[in-house]
Amino acid sequence: MNNHLGSWQIVHIPDKQPVPPGQQPTVSMFASVIDPKHANTIVRRLNQVAPLEGFRHVKRVQKKFLEGGKTQLSVLICLACDNDTQLDNVPSHVQELINLYQLSTSIVKVCKYAPMSKAEWEEQCKLWPTSYHPPTYNIDGITGFNEEDMQLVFKFMQFAVDLATSGKNRVVNAAVIVDPSVKQLIASACDQICAWKDKTSIDYSCFLKPESITSDSDSYRVAAHETVLSNGLSNELRQPYTGVSCLYPWRWTEKQQYSESSCYWHPLRHAAIVAIESSAARDRRLLPDLGNIRIKSFELDPMKASPTSSPAKRQRTICDNVDNDESAGNQIFHMVDNESADNQIFHMALARPYLCTGYDIYLVWEPCPMCAMALVHQRIRRIFYAFPNPNAGALGSVHRLQGEKSLNHHYAVFRIVMPEEVLHRCKTDVAKTV
């Protein structure tokens, strides 16, 4: 089972556009060479009168090795104003220290933000030394990936890849919505822009336990020569994959082969949109409408900014225990008979999942803006995708919705880096077994 772990990687896609390591924003500071004999005293004093607030990643002292085995110590004194190379605005305590030790100050550039990667850190240290703490993926309360989490994440992604490559002729995008708290598949879909049989034919049969998904370790064996990239985030695929809707959203007009009369076609039925529809249909079926219950609740006027609104978290209750049961809705209704109606209605309201709150989605390709925004609307918690979308990707490639602060919901985005060969695996496997 460890085969794939060595080759597949989970990479967090941050809210902010990563800049090339050599182009990180900097600030100007006053610095001075100091006599090593005075280093302790000066640093202690500076930490009192001019602490480097907001620059915890920056080291106070720089040590340089000079020719002849000598070392030279420099110390950061304080922040310098832009265009101000004079010491006019320096606080008086700092000025006293400069005078006392007869420091000759100069301006140095220091990186403004803590490094996010080793490459960034190495670049930063060329200017002035900083410290680097590798990320732990502890993002917005979402815990890191332990061995078990990773196995599950890879398993669901493998399922999405299998769906995407299951077509006769070509690879499409696929979406798999999962409730990670109970490790359950909620909905899955492929792109349906060319063949959508009927509105009633939405596939509801997606209640697989992850165990039932093909999980032989061979299926994870992938090419050993994965090219590990400097930032791990961009690699070009060798094939165009023109069947992937999110990659070519504007190409639907060129398609002529839709002629089967029993099929609708629909340029907007990208995999994520279809999966959301399927998940909503499941929701309606398992938890029928509760009538005219008005739950007093509150969402701010969309016209106004909402600094105070905090996203309510999904309440996890009895529903999870009956999720697999077709009559879940009925069971809940039975329980109403036993308790006071008001109280029970309140519990039922809590029990009902709010859209896809708490759910994850697995996509083979980074979604376009339509799909990415649909996933914001439907309150998906985490998005995992395998291949970036340089044409229209909305999670880092062209746009970066996870970093749009004004949106009322934010998901965490991860890329699962894997070799392109996984997209060809299915066909060869089928060929072998036939």
Next chain:
Amino acid sequence: MASPGEECSTETLAFMELALEQAKSALSILEVPIGCVIVGDGKVVASGRNRTTETRNATRHAEMEAIDILLEQWQKSGLSPSEVAERFSKCILYVTCEPCIMCAAALTILGIKEVYYGCANDKFGGCGSILSLHLSSPVPCNSGEVQSSKGFKSTGGIMASEAIFLLRTFYEQGNPNAPKPHRPLAAQAGH
């Protein structure tokens, strides 16, 4: 883009009035009151209103509803994808609130000609407020043949106060579909 001061033709106002009617019908059944009409050849060819509460599908915005009606209609009458694209390229959308990023992206995919909207959408707007998807996008293409969005003309501020009034009415009575708030209502009850 949005130029509310610009004089609107009576035709524009009349179609926006119809979109507002759709929004009002949404409000009457506790849906988010946003409505739209799509106009082709000077006539309304489809209309829609928000259906997110009923469907429990937060993507069922007014625009998506109207688009689905058109796609089904045109396919039933046997139009090919390129013919459908041709029709969309002559259609104008009138919607009471600026299309969100999802709907604006959908409208570029379909290649709609023009959009008139009521109030701006400061949280989700895809026609200038948050993203500007209506502007044609030069796609960073390496193959050289990747199509890109042609964009569409977008004008905001048409009968915006009417649209805002409906939304405010809705949110003041409470969105029954929204998740339970953490903090007590009293704390926010000011407006």
